[in-house]
Amino acid sequence: MLFRQLFDAETSTYTYLLADETTREAALIDPVLEQVERDSKLLEELGLKLVLVLETHVHADHVTGAGMLRERTGATVAASPRGAPCVNRKVAHGDVLRLGRLEVKVLETPGHTDDSLSYLCEGRLFTGDTLLIRATGRTDFQNGDAGQLYDSITGRLFTLPDDTVVYPGHDYAGHALSTIGEEKRHNPRLAGRTREDFVTFMKSRQLPPPKKLDVAVPANRACGVIAPQPQA
């Protein structure tokens, strides 16, 4: 398996590149619009064919590159049916997406938003904004629900093996990865906290809206391609 972690410094967003080294079929998880040139160049240099774009959710803090990448490559864009209407493939809990000989398993992990998914591939777990390193996604917009987030993390992610590597959708402190075991032990919002503690804590937070909320959500519901595309 060929694997790369990519970072958008402006929005502290991680994008992930996964590929079958033999068939050269590739997937990008959560690509960022402003980084489409970088990501396209890397795919070309590595001799990869983009066949799949996986969205963890409709983002509120950056605009996706999914639509532009689909136009360029014909890749399938996959996401939750509760997410962006523009996607070609709506996936549900337990679905397995094939990427050459690799299997990417879909986990529904709502709570940050109602459409939040995580993806699992060969011991690597891509958690979007559901589980962050020593933190979690917020739950105060886009049908977020703190209780549901707690259930998704503790019931669906924390039941995976402790050595599962956690790759989040963002990090703001310079961490690249964590593991399920580490987050169980050291995530201050979850370790030793009951569901009620977690809900109370999340409700007590007074956060300003994400900077790009008004722009990003409508753009992302159109896969980042805002103007009508006659050929799309």
Add this chain to the structure above:
Amino acid sequence: MLFRQLFDAETSTYTYLLADETTREAALIDPVLEQVERDSKLLEELGLKLVLVLETHVHADHVTGAGMLRERTGATVAASPRGAPCVNRKVAHGDVLRLGRLEVKVLETPGHTDDSLSYLCEGRLFTGDTLLIRATGRTDFQNGDAGQLYDSITGRLFTLPDDTVVYPGHDYAGHALSTIGEEKRHNPRLAGRTREDFVTFMKSRQLPPPKKLDVAVPANRACGVIAPQPQA
């Protein structure tokens, strides 16, 4: 082997954590002063004992956390004899540093600065500012020498196996890693360029001095601990 890549967003600097999973002995490569709390906390959470701090060179763009980490942990700080006078262990080309059962091999790779080292551990190559992803370090200060940099990269790094993973000291585009094979093929300053081409290109660049040059170099020659330390 336990391995983590850490990022300082202000200076786009990568720090690396390497550890023997059994003995729990750990090394940090190029720690950043402002991130000492983050790195100390991670070491503690992972149950690791810092025994070694490896500097790739005297940095001009950020201040090292080596001295502060040494004061806290008693770790040995290693670097080139042409680098900071404050280090405890001066290492030369071909030296092997032990980290539990791991071996870290020292490669002298001057050119960005005259004290630049790279470190190799289990197929991972830490190149400091010698070789960056699709770029190289600059050569216009601290006894930099473009011809020497070309020789270090092509003669010492590009002779390693193509699948050696390159972990640079910085990246400004959101790339986390590369490989020797990739850089041979796709580094625009090196692929298909002669030594003369490279030297001409490097000399043609008109770059402003690094922002922190006047502060960082003297601070780093003191391992980032600027005030006299009675107990040091």
